[in-house]
Amino acid sequence: MRHGERAWQAALLDLDGTLYRGDEVVPGAPEFVERLRRRGIRPVFLTNNSTRTPRQVADKLNRMGITAEPDEVCTSAEASAHQLRERFGPAYIGFVGLDGVREALVEFGHRAVELGTPEHDGHPGVAAVVVGLDPEITYRRLTAVCAEVSRLGAFILTNGDVRLPAGDRFVPGNGALGAFIETATGIRPYVAGKPNPDFVQFALQRYGLDPDGVLLIGDNRRTDVLAGKLAGVYTVQVQSGVQYAETESASTPLEPDEVHPSVADLFLP
Ligand SMILES: [Mg+2]
Known part of the structure; x- marks a missing residue:
């Protein structure tokens, strides 16, 4: 071999x-x-997968008998946060996603603002938008996301995976969420993963x-x-x-x- x-x-x-x-x-x-x-x-x-933090990924691997440390894990959320750090320095970043996205933004020195929630309402303006999978996302929140993406003319999609396996079926992946935003705004994402x-x-x-x-x-x-x-x-x-x-x-x-x-x-x- x-x-x-x-x-x-x-x-x-x-x-x-x-x-x-x-x-x-x-x-x-x-x-x-x-x-x-x-x-x-x-x-x-x-x-x-941008939903889990490195620690959550390592925990899952260890439960399966695969030895892994959090600092051996690289997620598409971290790659997104790193890109934004290089481009803007520490900044207010609007996001959709779970702990994996929020913690990655904070890890790279950003202030994470969850789009379409009270912490976003009345915010003077985020420097960029990162979109990761959030299974609880609502149409109302997506409307707020599309407004920010439209204003900025750009967004980062952590990953473009279209489907996630779920038993003998599948659930729509982050690529499907990105396609929704792209269709509504006419703006193509930068896909980090x-x-x-x-x-x-x-x-x-x-x-x-x-x-x-x-x-x-x-x-x-x-x-x-x-x-x-x-x-x-x-x-x-x-x-x-x-x-x-x-x-x-x-x-x-x-x-x-x-x-x-x-x-x-x-x-x-
Ligand atoms: Mg694979």
Whole structure:
């Protein structure tokens, strides 16, 4: 196996479809992460999901038997907050989302203003808008979000995932929320999560990694593999995602460097 023949600094790991499926761990994933650690390869949990904080992500992984620390987690909410810090410095940022978005904004020095709530009413004006998934969002709040996006002429969508698996059904993902706002305002979002290579760059910068020493492992060609390719890291696709069969086709954008059934097949002794 080619990936096993190189000395890697770090492995950027997708979560849903790669280490777990919904609430079920992918068989062999805990042992795989331990193999990485034993080889001195830093695991970085790189997730498009912006609803959870890094601690909540680490807690979920640990409950499944995968050892993870909050500072090994990079979320699309953090990448969004980082972008805004670079662009505006510390600022008042309007947001839609759960703790994952609010805490990321605060972590990067911003003042987080939840759009369409009393803390937003009467606010003199936010510098930017970040939209993450909030399953409790209302039409009234979306109206307030659209007004701010219209005024600013731009918004950041933490991630563009269109559907989230929920048992044998799905729930609309953040991409669907972004499409609502885009349709109403005519303004296209900047999408911070994968496949945007800036998300990978954010992780490389955060841990001081050289792209030549990094591999990215994920189940989705259109998000994981594309982001990795664009950022110049080695890419491994695993076929453990629930949507693997239905979403992959001959028209997928880029070939990964390697394809394996699951992380259980990687870095075997
Ligand atoms: Mg995935």
